[in-house]
Amino acid sequence: MKILVPIKRVVDFNVKIHVKSNGSGVDLANVKMSINPFDEIAVEEAIRLKESGKASEVIIVTIGPEKAQEQIRSAMAMGADRGILVKTDAPIDLAGVEPLAVAKTLKALIEKEKPDLVIMGKQSIDDDFSQTGQMLAALLGWAQGTFASKLDINDGKIHVTREIDGGLETLELSSPAIITTDLRLNEPRYAKLPDIMKAKKKQLDIIEPPDLGVDYTPRLEIISVNEPPVRKGGIKVDSVDALIDKLRNEAKVI
Amino acid sequence: MSILILAEHDNKTIKSATLNTIGAASQIGGDIHVLVAGANCDAVAQEAAQIAGVTKVIKADAASLEHPIAENIAPILVDLASNYSHILAPATTFGKNILPRAAALLDTQQISDIIAVESADTFKRPVYAGNAIATVKSSDAIKLITVRGTTFDAAATSGGSASIEDYNAPEATNLTTFVKAELSVSERPELTAAKIVVSGGRGVGSEENFAIIEKLADKLGAAIGASRAAVDAGYVPNDYQVGQTGKIVAPDLYIAIGISGAIQHLAGMKGSKTIVAINKDADAPIFAIADYGLVADLFDAVPELTEKL
Secondary structure: OEEEEEEEEEOOOOOOOOEEEOOOOOOOOOOEEEEEEHHHHHHHHHHHHHHHOOEEEEEEEEEEEEHHHHHHHHHHHHOOOEEEEEEEEOOOOOOOOOHHHHHHHHHHHHHHOOOEEEEOOOOOOOOOOOOHHHHHHHHHOEEEEEEEEEOOOEEEEEEEOOOOOOOOEEEOOOOOOEEEEEEHOOOOOOOOOHHHHHHHOOOOEEEEEEHOOOOOOOOEEEEEEOOOOOOOOEEEEEHHHHHHHHHHHHHHOO | OEEEEEEEEOOOOOOHHHHHHHHHHHHHEEEEEEEEEEOOHHHHHHHHHHHOEEEEEEEOOHHHHHHHHHHHHHHHHHHHHHHOOOOOOEHHHHHHHHHHHHHHHOOOEEEEOEEEEEEEEEEEEEEEOOOEEEEEOOOOOOEEEOOHHHHHHOOOOOOOEEEEEEEOOOOOOOOOEEOOOOOOOOOOOOOHHOOEEEEEEEHHHOOOOOHHHHHHHHOOEEEEEOOOOHHHHOOOOHHHEOOOOOOOOOOOOOEEEEOOOOOOHHHHHHOEEEEEEOOOOOOHHHHHHOOEEOOOOOHHHHHHHHOOO
16 A cells, blocks of 8 residues: 655744734744644654555655755655655745645646555644645545544555544545544654664655646735734732632623 | 525534524625535424525435535535535534535635635635734635634524525445544533633643533533643543634633643634633743633632632
């Protein structure tokens, strides 16, 4: 079984982002970039399937700038076999390569690579769309198992447990399928130094979007990007009695 | 303009997020139709027909639609799409799972999780975990949109008298089959619709200790939430999680207990009207956004609060 894992280069989740003062977007100059956390969980899951003998090859793919090779190398250091960068200078966070365009790119790659399974993050922490996996499944006519917290593959049967609003749901998917990962699917490993060195020698192909026949013209125009309204802190109370008094007589919420 | 709403329901009643989605649709303007896709879902269709502002209910009633499998519902939306300028669904795990599948089939770039309607083609949505708000304008012929329920008023559940039209659903795909659901059963109000939410974090310390959170919640008639840390530690099930990657809540009163206030948690609750924080660490970031902060050991303060209320 061959597994394709699409990942995205995003601002590291620990970085406090700054909105540009001209309202055009978020300032990404000189900030730490990482693999999108949900995608890292996808990489880990694919590698575990390989380690358990269920998968034969794990291929990483990303769409982004030249520098996105760093994130592919990180995924290969975790244990993925090879990588593909679809190189574009278009922005990948806002007003750039949108989920539908990403899904079309991945579809074109999948027709070449013919994986049996695609595992990817449920959303990226920059544009927070949560669409790409579902869109890709639609374009391919494949089954989708979104927001996965557990994945069981036995005798060609795929069972996915999904985190839904009321609790958990388990579906059986026909193969090939798209899985999108939720937080509790696994805890990604840290790459060890020898593996980081080894990853530098792994195969990484670079292709351009026109090679895949996909147009990256955005459908959504960003009118502006602004800071959210700031919520001001209130006061500290010194006792439970004082708190009850405030809630009853000032906020009037109880 | 005509707007189609994908109703979320359990074949018995409509989920409240659907009402907020209809609230968003009424701000866009135009005829509002509701699609009820389910099995033996006539009660839901009847309920939908009563909702204020709804002029037509389309009922797709088939055994294959008993569970909301995206592979089976998306084709219905695609089939109906040409009659509509907008298709809206709640930004719940239900809507998030299904709508992008329909959007791709319609070659449309969906707009996720809107928090405001600026005009029929321009919407505000949070990005970067709510640390920035983007105003986006769509150039697609049909707009597919998921709606964050907490920022729109719910449509009234009565006052409407819509017609109900039967729709013959296409045969189900065999791509995906439902195996089982493990749903939390609770007498408490639904987390995203509750007027009061009491949430516990890592500071609560264990599954057993969560009992003191439950007692306070029951005293207040509140729903129970939790931080990601508390869910990851196994104190409570995943569906209790409040935050950017969990549920977004905006109750009248949010009481955060033993929650430090990580950015991703704040993204899920900072729209609450009044926020109370109880934490023994006076420097916890939660105090920076709380209306009322109490620096105290939660194991003393919470039982005292429960008793005195």
